[in-house]
Amino acid sequence: MLTAITAPTISRPDPIAESTIMHRSITTSAPGKLILFGEHAVVHGKAAVAAGLGLRTAVKINEYNVESSHDSLEHDDSIGDQGGLVQVDRDTIRFSTKDVQDLDVKWSIQEVKDLSLLIDVRLEECGKPLAADIEHITQFVHDTIGGESVCPTALVAAAVFLYLYICTGSCSKHTAAQTQPNNNTSTERNTDVRTEIDTHPNTDISANIDLVRDNTRCRKMRVMHAHVKSQLPIGAGLGSSAAFSVALAAAMLASGGQIRNLCSMDMEHEIEDDTKDVKIVDSNTRNSQDNDCGETGDKKLANEMQSEPAIIAWSSEEQEIINVWAFAAECIIHGLPSGIDNTVSCYGSAIRFQRGAPMQNVDMPKLKIYLTNTMVPRSTKLLVAEVRRRRDLLPSVVDPILIAVENISLKALDILQTLLKVNATAVVSQLFSELECLVDLNQGLLQSVGVGHPSISNVVEITRQLGFHTKLTGAGGGGCTMTLIPSGTDGAAIAQMNSALRAEGYDVWETTVGGSGVVQHSSDPDWLHIL
Numbered sequence: 001m002l003t004a005i006t007a008p009t010i011s012r013p014d015p016i017a018e019s020t021i022m023h024r025s026i027t028t029s030a031p032g033k034l035i036l037f038g039e040h041a042v043v044h045g046k047a048a049v050a051a052g053l054g055l056r057t058a059v060k061i062n063e064y065n066v067e068s069s070h071d072s073l074e075h076d077d078s079i080g081d082q083g084g085l086v087q088v089d090r091d092t093i094r095f096s097t098k099d100v101q102d103l104d105v106k107w108s109i110q111e112v113k114d115l116s117l118l119i120d121v122r123l124e125e126c127g128k129p130l131a132a133d134i135e136h137i138t139q140f141v142h143d144t145i146g147g148e149s150v151c152p153t154a155l156v157a158a159a160v161f162l163y164l165y166i167c168t169g170s171c172s173k174h175t176a177a178q179t180q181p182n183n184n185t186s187t188e189r190n191t192d193v194r195t196e197i198d199t200h201p202n203t204d205i206s207a208n209i210d211l212v213r214d215n216t217r218c219r220k221m222r223v224m225h226a227h228v229k230s231q232l233p234i235g236a237g238l239g240s241s242a243a244f245s246v247a248l249a250a251a252m253l254a255s256g257g258q259i260r261n262l263c264s265m266d267m268e269h270e271i272e273d274d275t276k277d278v279k280i281v282d283s284n285t286r287n288s289q290d291n292d293c294g295e296t297g298d299k300k301l302a303n304e305m306q307s308e309p310a311i312i313a314w315s316s317e318e319q320e321i322i323n324v325w326a327f328a329a330e331c332i333i334h335g336l337p338s339g340i341d342n343t344v345s346c347y348g349s350a351i352r353f354q355r356g357a358p359m360q361n362v363d364m365p366k367l368k369i370y371l372t373n374t375m376v377p378r379s380t381k382l383l384v385a386e387v388r389r390r391r392d393l394l395p396s397v398v399d400p401i402l403i404a405v406e407n408i409s410l411k412a413l414d415i416l417q418t419l420l421k422v423n424a425t426a427v428v429s430q431l432f433s434e435l436e437c438l439v440d441l442n443q444g445l446l447q448s449v450g451v452g453h454p455s456i457s458n459v460v461e462i463t464r465q466l467g468f469h470t471k472l473t474g475a476g477g478g479g480c481t482m483t484l485i486p487s488g489t490d491g492a493a494i495a496q497m498n499s500a501l502r503a504e505g506y507d508v509w510e511t512t513v514g515g516s517g518v519v520q521h522s523s524d525p526d527w528l529h530i531l
């Protein structure tokens with residue numbers, strides 16, 4: 001039964017008596033993304049360019065060892081280096097997110113176990129969860145925490161949490177693993193996972209699938225409390241859903257054992273000796289790549305994050321597994337997205353992404369971008385549907401537009417590569433002029449397929465009058481825009497633009513792109529203590 005509370009702290013079922021038991025923590029984070037060129041066209045199989053942002057979403061799972069608590073309340077080393085004694089509701093799975101209605105919801109282990117029996121835990125060929133699985137989860141979420149005071153955003157977030165919890169932990173003969181990093185194929189297994197995997201022709205892929213296979217044998221319910229906290233605006237086109245999906249998938253997979261918990265006691269030796277498998281991301285290196293959060297946004301959080309200790313990245317095989325499940329989560333949120341958001345959030349840096357082709361990392365100059373949040377909410381799902389509607393209606397007109405958008409992305413990639421190699425001011429300036437022209441063209445084409453908005457046009461016009469070039473980024477229909485700042489731009493001009501946009505009530509901040517992908521935090525940085 002739902003206890004509806006104004007800011008929905010949802011307590012159901014009634015808390016089971018608190019007990020002191022051991023726990024371990026797994027903390028992950030993943031970045032938002034900026035689509036530089038090619039949004040929407042990418043949904044229709046065209047190439048696009050995107051990069052990771054410095055703003056991130058963090059997930060912290062506290063997992064409780066109820067069994068060992070029955071025998072002893074002393075510290076159990078096997079539980080990990082962040083183990084300890086805590087007060088916790090026994091037999092409860094809890095999910096809290098500060099960002100969506102301050103949601104705090106609990107289910108009993110038994111009811112989630114019952115739900116898990118209905119879930120097939122397989123993915124369709126395209127990487128999407130089975131429709132029946134989504135239906136069961138959605139129905140369960142509505143029945144258990146649905147109510148007028150709970151917004152759809154919160155319900156979807158809870159559904160994603162439960163889906164990933166079940167897929168990474170429940171007992172099932174079935175499992176799923178996609179064999180391409182771009183989410184285009186999946187390997188469906190009904191009964192004998194091993195036979196199918198062992199005959200797979202691609203050895204790299206079978207290494208990946210081994211990780212999944214190992215853990216199909218030991219799925220179990222876990223008493224846990226997962227917390228989510230994001231630095232990203234939600235629903236503004238900066239990939240908050242992908243950062244949420246990637247960080248949550250990574251934490252759940254590490255908790256379920258499908259990928260390594262990089263911070264457990266027995267990993268310490270490996271971290272020292274095997275740096276090719278476990279990448280320590282030096283915080284100084286990361287700081288030089290990640291964006292400074294600028295004058296607005298959650299500046300305090302971003303500053304605290306930049307002074308954090310080392311963070312650790314998974315191997316590429318493990319990243320691939322994270323990406324598969326993150327894409328599945330994205331499908332619950334968006335229907336059938338292109339996969340660009342979760343891929344860039346997972347791998348970080350900058351990528352050229354095209355459905356059906358291997359993802360390509362791109363070396364990118366340190367581009368300075370101004371982000372403006374129009375504060376107009378919109379639905380990615382509906383905007384993607386609108387482009388599809390126009391394409392279905394007038395394919396001979398819309399298809400060439402999508403091709404033109406792809407050509408913009410490809411030309412931009414070309415220019416960005418060239419910018420890395422040249423120094424001469426005149427050449428750099430010419431290349432930026434070309435990039436600015438591409439920004440204008442891309443914006444015009446996006447407008448023509450129905451994803452513009454008066455607020456976006458307003459930002460485009462204000463910045464144009466001050467000599468800057470702006471396009472929407474992400475789904476459009478409101479959300480965020482990106483304004484290119486060519487190298488050597490006068491600070492006074494930027495300040496003028498900043499004031500003009502703020503005067504309209506928009507949130508504005510400067511960023512650079514290309515930060516780290518998904519990582520595990522070896523110890524909680526200050527900015528996570530709020531979790």
Ligand SMILES: Nc1ncnc2c1ncn2[C@@H]1O[C@H](COP(=O)(O)OP(=O)(O)O)[C@@H](O)[C@H]1O
Binds near residue numbers: 154235380
């Ligand atoms: N920090 C978060 N906690 C819980 N859910 C989140 C969080 N961030 C994003 N989401 C989920 O992602 C959805 C937002 O996706 P979308 O509208 O595409 O926005 P964006 O452009 O920011 O990705 C939300 O409805 C919510 O379900």
Ligand SMILES: C[C@@](O)(CCOP(=O)(O)O)CC(=O)O
Binds near residue numbers: 035340473475
């Ligand atoms: C419009 C699209 O290209 C990007 C959507 O980005 P966002 O949900 O606005 O962050 C959709 C997609 O790639 O699936």
